[in-house]
Amino acid sequence: MNDKIKERIYLGIFRLCGILSLLILVSILIFVIEPGIKVIDLNFILGMWQTQDITKGGIFPAIVGTFYLGIGVAVFSVPVGICCAIYLNEYARNTGLVRMIRLAIRNLAGVPSIVYGLFGFAVFVQFLHFGTSLLAASLTLAAMTIPWVITASEEALKGVPDGFREGAIALGATRWQAIRTNVLPSALPGMITGSIIGLARAMGETAPLIIVGATFYMRGIPDSPFDKFMALPYHVFILATQHNHPLAEQYAAGTALVLVLLIFLMALAAMIVRYNFRRKRRW
Amino acid sequence: MNKRSWEGVKDRFIAFFFAANGILTIIILIGIFIFLAYIGLQAFHEISIREFFFGKEWNPTAYGEPKWGILSLVTGTIYIAVISLLIAIPLGVASAIYIAELASPFIREVLKPAIEMIAAIPSVVLGLIGLLIVAPFVAEIFNLPNGLNALTASILVAIMALPTIISISEDVISAIPESYREASLALGATRWQTIKGVILPAASSGIVAASMLGLGRVVGETMVVLMVAGNSRAFPTSILDPVRPITSTIAIEIKEVVQGDLHFQALFALGFVLFLMTFAINLASDIFLTWRQGVR
Amino acid sequence: MTREDVKISTRNLNVYFGDLHAIKNVSLQMYNRSITSIIGPSGCGKSTFLRALNRMLDIIPHARVAGEVILDGRNIYENGTDVVELRRKVGMVFQKPNPFPKSVYDNVAYGPRIHGIRSRDELDAIVEDSLKKAALWDEVADSLDKSAMELSGGQQQRLCIARTLAVKPEVILFDEPCSALDPISTAKIEDLMRSLKNDYTIVIVTHNMQQAARISDYTAFLLMGELIEFGKTARIFERPCEKATEDYITGRFG
Ligand SMILES: Nc1ncnc2c1ncn2[C@@H]1O[C@H](COP(=O)(O)OP(=O)(O)O)[C@@H](O)[C@H]1O
Numbered sequence: 138m139n140d141k142i143k144e145r146i147y148l149g150i151f152r153l154c155g156i157l158s159l160l161i162l163v164s165i166l167i168f169v170i171e172p173g174i175k176v177i178d179l180n181f182i183l184g185m186w187q188t189q190d191i192t193k194g195g196i197f198p199a200i201v202g203t204f205y206l207g208i209g210v211a212v213f214s215v216p217v218g219i220c221c222a223i224y225l226n227e228y229a230r231n232t233g234l235v236r237m238i239r240l241a242i243r244n245l246a247g248v249p250s251i252v253y254g255l256f257g258f259a260v261f262v263q264f265l266h267f268g269t270s271l272l273a274a275s276l277t278l279a280a281m282t283i284p285w286v287i288t289a290s291e292e293a294l295k296g297v298p299d300g301f302r303e304g305a306i307a308l309g310a311t312r313w314q315a316i317r318t319n320v321l322p323s324a325l326p327g328m329i330t331g332s333i334i335g336l337a338r339a340m341g342e343t344a345p346l347i348i349v350g351a352t353f354y355m356r357g358i359p360d361s362p363f364d365k366f367m368a369l370p371y372h373v374f375i376l377a378t379q380h381n382h383p384l385a386e387q388y389a390a391g392t393a394l395v396l397v398l399l400i401f402l403m404a405l406a407a408m409i410v411r412y413n414f415r416r417k418r419r420w
Numbered sequence: 421m422n423k424r425s426w427e428g429v430k431d432r433f434i435a436f437f438f439a440a441n442g443i444l445t446i447i448i449l450i451g452i453f454i455f456l457a458y459i460g461l462q463a464f465h466e467i468s469i470r471e472f473f474f475g476k477e478w479n480p481t482a483y484g485e486p487k488w489g490i491l492s493l494v495t496g497t498i499y500i501a502v503i504s505l506l507i508a509i510p511l512g513v514a515s516a517i518y519i520a521e522l523a524s525p526f527i528r529e530v531l532k533p534a535i536e537m538i539a540a541i542p543s544v545v546l547g548l549i550g551l552l553i554v555a556p557f558v559a560e561i562f563n564l565p566n567g568l569n570a571l572t573a574s575i576l577v578a579i580m581a582l583p584t585i586i587s588i589s590e591d592v593i594s595a596i597p598e599s600y601r602e603a604s605l606a607l608g609a610t611r612w613q614t615i616k617g618v619i620l621p622a623a624s625s626g627i628v629a630a631s632m633l634g635l636g637r638v639v640g641e642t643m644v645v646l647m648v649a650g651n652s653r654a655f656p657t658s659i660l661d662p663v664r665p666i667t668s669t670i671a672i673e674i675k676e677v678v679q680g681d682l683h684f685q686a687l688f689a690l691g692f693v694l695f696l697m698t699f700a701i702n703l704a705s706d707i708f709l710t711w712r713q714g715v716r
Numbered sequence: 717m718t719r720e721d722v723k724i725s726t727r728n729l730n731v732y733f734g735d736l737h738a739i740k741n742v743s744l745q746m747y748n749r750s751i752t753s754i755i756g757p758s759g760c761g762k763s764t765f766l767r768a769l770n771r772m773l774d775i776i777p778h779a780r781v782a783g784e785v786i787l788d789g790r791n792i793y794e795n796g797t798d799v800v801e802l803r804r805k806v807g808m809v810f811q812k813p814n815p816f817p818k819s820v821y822d823n824v825a826y827g828p829r830i831h832g833i834r835s836r837d838e839l840d841a842i843v844e845d846s847l848k849k850a851a852l853w854d855e856v857a858d859s860l861d862k863s864a865m866e867l868s869g870g871q872q873q874r875l876c877i878a879r880t881l882a883v884k885p886e887v888i889l890f891d892e893p894c895s896a897l898d899p900i901s902t903a904k905i906e907d908l909m910r911s912l913k914n915d916y917t918i919v920i921v922t923h924n925m926q927q928a929a930r931i932s933d934y935t936a937f938l939l940m941g942e943l944i945e946f947g948k949t950a951r952i953f954e955r956p957c958e959k960a961t962e963d964y965i966t967g968r969f970g
């Protein structure tokens with residue numbers, strides 16, 4: 138009988154914890170949406186930023202900045218990440234080099250984003266003289282995103298049955314031909330899904346931008362990779378902590394809501410890609 | 421025949437190209453190490469290693485004699501790491517058990533992507549919620565002038581670490597062969613006895629690894645602590661004291677320094693310390709994960 | 717109790733997995749201190765039938781049971797049945813040996829421990845006794861602390877039997893316990909079952925006809941979820957009443 142009561146209590150606790158975790162997560166969204174939704178209107182999204190009176194302007198330059206940043210990160214991280222995954226999964230055997238690459242990837246995934254910021258500052262801003270620019274920030278965040286893309290892409294490649302490769306090779310295809318014609322078409326949707334989610338996370342990063350330099354105010358929007366830029370997460374940070382307008386926190390919440398929506402839309406798009414792919418897949 | 425060998429050359433060239441991309445990851449890791457070490461270690465021309473690691477006071481801009489002791493910063497990091505993991509590990513592991521062992525398939529299908537979504541919420545957004553909701557709440561409960569302190573930051577950092585801990589623990593628990601559960605239940609064990617006697621022991625090294633990865637995230641988390649930990653350089657003595665961990669110190673001061681001067685170098689040294697800490701943590705979690713695979 | 721008493725029986729037992737009707741109206745008696753074997757082609761519902769006998773189907777979310785399973789005169793599916801107590805009385809050994817990743821000792825002691833036995837002496841005695849009954853003691857007496865994963869397949873299966881014996885069940889269900897084992901291990905486990913028969917009611921699922929003929933007292937033949945024929949083993953194998961049974965045991969299908 139004692140065991141029964143214990144069982145009740147413990148399972149009840151687990152259940153409670155599971156529900157509590159979900160509740161925390163849901164309440165985060167509510168806490169952003171509730172104050173944020175009040176300031177969002179067309180002008181807020183499409184207007185230029187006015188530092189003097191934050192209630193008049195909009196966050197359009199920050200949206201564009203984050204969007205450009207996403208493109209920059211994609212350009213520098215997705216091809217490298219996918220190629221690395223192809224090497225690891227399709228070409229490599231268990232050599233010392235491969236073990237070192239895997240170790241590097243796992244450790245890169247654990248390096249704090251602020252350390253990437255320092256690294257990017259030293260390498261891209263100073264050493265390569267890119268200055269505090271869109272380019273330097275993209276490269277910095279790309280370094281951080283590469284391990285995520287690799288992990289997701291490897292996952293996708295592992296899902297391709299070996300028969301696909303063997304079939305082609307048995308017909309006299311080279312390894313690359315087998316990969317290009319049989320492996321990649323099946324793995325690509327999974328790779329894209331993983332990459333989009335990685336990009337979404339990168340676009341929400343703030344700490345590296347503090348170091349590599351986003352700005353809080355600029356005229357117009359950047360028109361070269363060497364321009365300075367505004368970004369949504371950095372904007373949230375400044376509004377929330379360093380602005381003394383009485384409504385600054387509400388505007389921070391509004392900006393945060395736009396950022397979260399942007400990221401969720403990307404995640405949703407990724408999930409749709411994955412879902413469509415799973416439905417079509419025939420094996 | 422000629423065409424054949426051309427294909428062979430091309431194939432080898434392509435293989436080399438892919439390998440180069442793999443090698444790039446090693447280069448980045450080594451690059452991070454070298455750049456941080458190169459700039460950071462220059463600081464020790466002027467700062468004594470003893471003062472740096474054992475000095476309690478960090479005040480690089482002090483008039484007269486600047487102070488370079490990182491002990492209070494490291495203590496801030498440790499405070500937040502310990503408190504947040506005390507919250508996140510029990511909650512995370514219990515949630516993982518719920519999802520893997522108890523929840524109906526429908527709830528599982530809802531919970532897993534929901535938790536993935538949470539992992540995608542930017543930390544700056546969590547910091548904002550800390551400012552708007554959690555800090556006032558903590559201030560109210562403990563009757564403080566403001567709620568910007570180690571406890572508040574830890575609560576929010578725990579939320580950051582939660583998805584990592586839940587999803588890895590859940591993977592590990594779900595991977596335990598069904599036969600263990602069946603065997604235990606067939607011996608007349610209750611579900612709780614099965615969880616305690618078979619599931620948790622079998623998952624333990626994976627859960628440790630998940631917690632270590634969570635620790636890595638917690639130690640490296642910047643935005644939340646920057647926004648809600650209170651940023652005091654004083655040596656913390658209570659969890660309700662404001663603290664300033666390594667990460668936020670770097671974020672705050674990097675904007676104020678003259679590039680290339682001693683303070684700048686000292687911040688890189690601080691970054692190097694942080695890098696080594698997380699490197700060690702990740703390595704340890706790696707060892708736990710591979711050890712688990714070895715046992716199987 | 718005499719040898720011919722019914723220990724456990726089913727009455728109009730039906731099992732469904734979603735839309736799949738896996739067990740159809742099966743009524744069967746299993747006698748005290750005897751071995752009943754369940755034979756039939758793969759997928760006919762043997763494992764499902766066995767799992768209905770100690771409510772292991774409860775852990776499959778989409779499984780549904782209708783009808784009765786009567787153990788010592790009480791329907792185990794009636795409300796208020798203590799499932800945990802039931803599984804203690806009706807133990808189960810699985811097709812693939814499934815020891816826990818613990819030491820040999822801890823595997824055997826697992827059941828007694830969860831049922832509240834703490835004293836080291838008492839546990840020692842139970843472990844030794846169970847391992848002896850399972851004919852494994854001589855092989856592992858010196859290495860009780862060794863991980864169970866290091867034992868051979870046949871030893872692991874006997875360990876699983878010892879683990880089941882340690883909770884002192886009255887009925888033991890075996891689901892193709894030898895199908896993953898070599899002939900020598902199989903012979904050992906068959907001997908073991910014959911000796912266990914003196915104290916327990918044993919139900920064994922097997923698709924090995926010789927095995928059923930060698931060790932069991934009664935045999936039931938299942939086909940596509942239906943009970944085709946049941947009787948004394950010798951009679952079933954020598955003079956089957958049903959054509960399907962005869963075809964199956966003479967190897968014409970399955
Ligand atoms: N968990 C389950 N979910 C759905 N169908 C199942 C499940 N287990 C068994 N079945 C189905 O029930 C039928 C009987 O299976 P089983 O009892 O395992 O057969 P046997 O042990 O005789 O080979 C099969 O058609 C099988 O596919």
Ligand SMILES: [Mg+2]
Pocket residue numbers: 762763764
């Ligand atoms: Mg079976």
